[in-house]
Amino acid sequence: MRTSPRSLLVVLAVPLVVALAMVLTAPAPASADRVVIGGHPARTVEAPWTAAVASRALFGGKRSGQFCGGAVVAPTTVVTAAHCLSRGVLGMDWREVRDLRVIVGRNDLRKADGREYPLARIWVNPAYESDNRAGDIAVLTLGVALPAAYTIPMAGKGDPAYRPGGRAAIYGWGDTGGDGSYAATLRTAAVRVLADTVCETAYPGNAEGDYDARSMVCAGLPDGGRDACQGDSGGPLVVQGRLVGLVSWGSGCAVAGRPGVYTRISAVAGLVAAHG
Template sequence: MRRHIARAWTGAVALAAGAAVLPLAAPGSAVADSVVIGGGPVQVSEHPWVVAIASRDRFGGTRSGQFCGGAVVSRTTVLTAAHCVDSGVLGVPLSEVRDLKVIAGRNDLRTSEGDEITVSNVRTNPEYNSSTNSGDAALLTLAKPLPESYVIPVAGRGDAAYRAGTIAAVYGWGDTTGGGQYANSLHAAHVHVLADTVCEEAYPGSADGKYLAATMVCAGERQGGKDACQGDSGGPLVAQGRLIGLVSWGSGCGRPGRPGVYTRASDVAKILRIRG
């Protein structure tokens, strides 16, 4: 099965903590000069709406327990991928995870900078389909508010930021090479938003997955080399200063002809009643 539905972190620490490994295919070759595939380091202070989703109980403390990413969409809410809070990633039902936190303002996961905020409530998109990965989003409510400056607006339906050819950036602390090399500090890669027809051709409904334009958006480079990867799930795809997507799935990392597929932010914003 070559479908990388869950781009959450499932490394050695996760195994030690007892989390289940997802049925991910061996990663294909990727061109990478640092992380997120083909990206480079950035400062979280310049992109404060990027946060880490963490549980030391499930994923160990070496990297603050980070296993997914998220985007701050209001002072008390964070959007992430629905599959990040599924038992397939956590290894246990969400109700059994006692230390789910959002980490804001921490560039290097090995440090104690920034804030670790308890997640007081999780609301999974009621239209999420784990079989197709359509509507892959969940809303995390924070126990205390973040500064207003951390909030990124959500692009609405028909926003110009979704146009094919638009330059976007994807952020995360995930796999640096497609081979299990995870980042300690935040990285980003610049990619292009691709036409729906390109993604429908790449993922027509085979074992690699099926692209659904109504709920998904894809981005990358036709020649490959720049992409999100494992550990980046739920992280933001941003264009023109607005959130347009959440890292969701793809076939391999940075493979030619296999762009990354993201949850379309405008679709879940409507469902979860988020104001952009």
């Protein structure tokens, strides 16, 4: 989810943790299975590289403890957002959380299909800047290798997938209405890669955020209506079968003039390779 006060995408902020904890311990809302804002249901078989990052100890078992998303980029490597493992999201140092898991192949978080993987190693970018949210990347290493078919390639620098106007898809189990109605099943929404100037105008360094084109990529629709939201943080932004971004932050959910901001994968691919 996003971490600005009216955040829309993902930067799981303290309000998100509180809201998510309430959702996981309260009766399921009637809208719990609505799709991503402006989106529609998806299946993990269609996006096998989409992962859920979870901790039942912190977030309860109702939705398998899911609190963030991730993407499988190599048989033992999952990437997610650095802010997902922040004290603001977890309420403690991530090293103190004993049951962090990555869940793959589970479309419905209320069920037990797919597989849950404990983590052999965790690396959180020490250069991540929570103030301007640059370098929002963490690498989760699995102790067991997944089949190559479960991985998605990372789009490198200069890849045409980053061109403005390209059709993109976001995936996650987060808030479907911007009101704490977290989805139990995977959903997806179609958006467009936007020009950096669009996000520079929307987030010029004021209270709502500071967009940095060197480390971030912008996506959404000019009139809003489709977006990632709280609980989707760290989830994949995919263009032409390649991973171009991870849900990072934004202002509000699916609000016109406030597009989603994602970690630019080409800017952190070297870090992933070094720590995966």
